[in-house]
Amino acid sequence: MEFLSxxxxxxxxxxxxxxxxxxxxxxxxxxxxxxxxxxVIATAVIAVLGxxxxxxxxxxxxxxxxxxASTVFAFGLAFAVAxxxxxxxxLSRLGLENHMLSxxxxxxxxxxxxxxxxxxxxxx
Amino acid sequence: xSAPRVLVIIPAHNEQDSLPKTIAEVRAKAPNVDLLIVDxxxxxxxxxxxxxxxVLVVRHxxxxxxxxxxxxxxxxxxxxxxxxxxxxxxxxQHDPAYLGILLQPMFRNTCDVSIGSRYVESTGYRAPWNRxxxxxxxxxxxxxxxxxxxxxxxxxxxxxSLPVMQVCQHDFPKDFPDAPLLIALARRGFRLAxxxxxxxxxxxxxxxxxLGKQLYYPYKNLLASIMAFIRRPV
Numbered sequence: 001m002e003f004l005s006x007x008x009x010x011x012x013x014x015x016x017x018x019x020x021x022x023x024x025x026x027x028x029x030x031x032x033x034x035x036x037x038x039x040v041i042a043t044a045v046i047a048v049l050g051x052x053x054x055x056x057x058x059x060x061x062x063x064x065x066x067x068x069a070s071t072v073f074a075f076g077l078a079f080a081v082a083x084x085x086x087x088x089x090x091l092s093r094l095g096l097e098n099h100m101l102s103x104x105x106x107x108x109x110x111x112x113x114x115x116x117x118x119x120x121x122x123x124x
Numbered sequence: 125x126s127a128p129r130v131l132v133i134i135p136a137h138n139e140q141d142s143l144p145k146t147i148a149e150v151r152a153k154a155p156n157v158d159l160l161i162v163d164x165x166x167x168x169x170x171x172x173x174x175x176x177x178x179v180l181v182v183r184h185x186x187x188x189x190x191x192x193x194x195x196x197x198x199x200x201x202x203x204x205x206x207x208x209x210x211x212x213x214x215x216x217q218h219d220p221a222y223l224g225i226l227l228q229p230m231f232r233n234t235c236d237v238s239i240g241s242r243y244v245e246s247t248g249y250r251a252p253w254n255r256x257x258x259x260x261x262x263x264x265x266x267x268x269x270x271x272x273x274x275x276x277x278x279x280x281x282x283x284x285s286l287p288v289m290q291v292c293q294h295d296f297p298k299d300f301p302d303a304p305l306l307i308a309l310a311r312r313g314f315r316l317a318x319x320x321x322x323x324x325x326x327x328x329x330x331x332x333x334x335l336g337k338q339l340y341y342p343y344k345n346l347l348a349s350i351m352a353f354i355r356r357p358v
Contacts, residue, residue, distance in 0.1 A: 027354060027355060032298070034344065036347065097186045
């Protein structure tokens with residue numbers, strides 16, 4: 001196997017290590033399957049690019065990128081942006097749901113206090 | 125010994141059109157069971173039509189998905205002294221006439237989870253090709269993991285014993301409670317059994333499965349199945 005630089009080898013091995021770590025997080029229930037999908041795709045793509053120099057070369061050439069390293073960085077950055085966007089949408093939804101839950105809780109507490117109040121009056 | 129108490133749990137998300145019919149059918153064909161509707165954050169009149177039918181109704185303020193709705197049902201069943209919980213779809217797919225067949229192995233205590241299966245015997249049901257491929261794949265995955273053949277891993281017509289519900293009220297898949305759930309339960313030592321049922325076309329409402337979910341489904345269920353297999357059963 002031919003590597004263009006030591007960086008390429010380190011990147012590829014790093015991607016494999018990260019993929020294994022992500023899968024172990026899922027196994028230990030620290031990460032949901034849903035969130036693992038993008039991580040697994042990202043690490044798999046980076047690892048394939050890292051280990052297959054001909055593929056990396058042809059993609060770099062096809063995209064008109066000046067250096068092979070930039071191609072790897074571009075893919076990495078694209079996944080980082082995708083992940084952040086995905087997390088932002090999740091966070092927005094969580095915020096909305098949290099808001100709704102708080103309102104629901106406030107109304108329930110009010111109802112409970114009213115019920116307790118009227119029950120107290122009956123006793124006296 | 126008194127007869128086991130059975131709670132039929134119906135998760136319902138925007139099912140106002142089909143729910144009254146489903147409730148009436150369960151009442152007519154299985155008069156000895158109690159009914160709990162879990163309104164999973166519906167935006168239509170699901171809770172209202174359920175209340176009008178005079179059944180137990182629990183409402184989620186937000187949509188938690190079918191897994192969350194079932195967990196609420198399990199929790200209710202455990203806290204209110206039920207021996208068996210039955211999962212039944214609101215959309216009319218599951219014929220309550222088969223409740224007796226589904227519950228039979230539970231009453232005899234020959235299994236802990238009874239699965240109403242479309243494929244145990246030829247029942248005339250033909251799924252679309254992608255569904256069939258998925259079923260074949262996950263049936264194979266379960267067979268590989270457990271050595272037991274479950275032909276209909278995606279069936280949402282199931283009965284669970286009290287010990288199973290005690291586990292599932294805390295630990296249950298958020299979405300797609302299919303092959304990974306069955307593997308996890310079997311790994312905990314629960315016995316699974318399949319009984320033949322005939323299912324109908326859904327009558328109204330929307331399926332839980334959209335296109336995005338159809339693409340995500342194989343990934344999630346394959347990964348979760350592997351995890352359920354290699355995780356030490358708690």
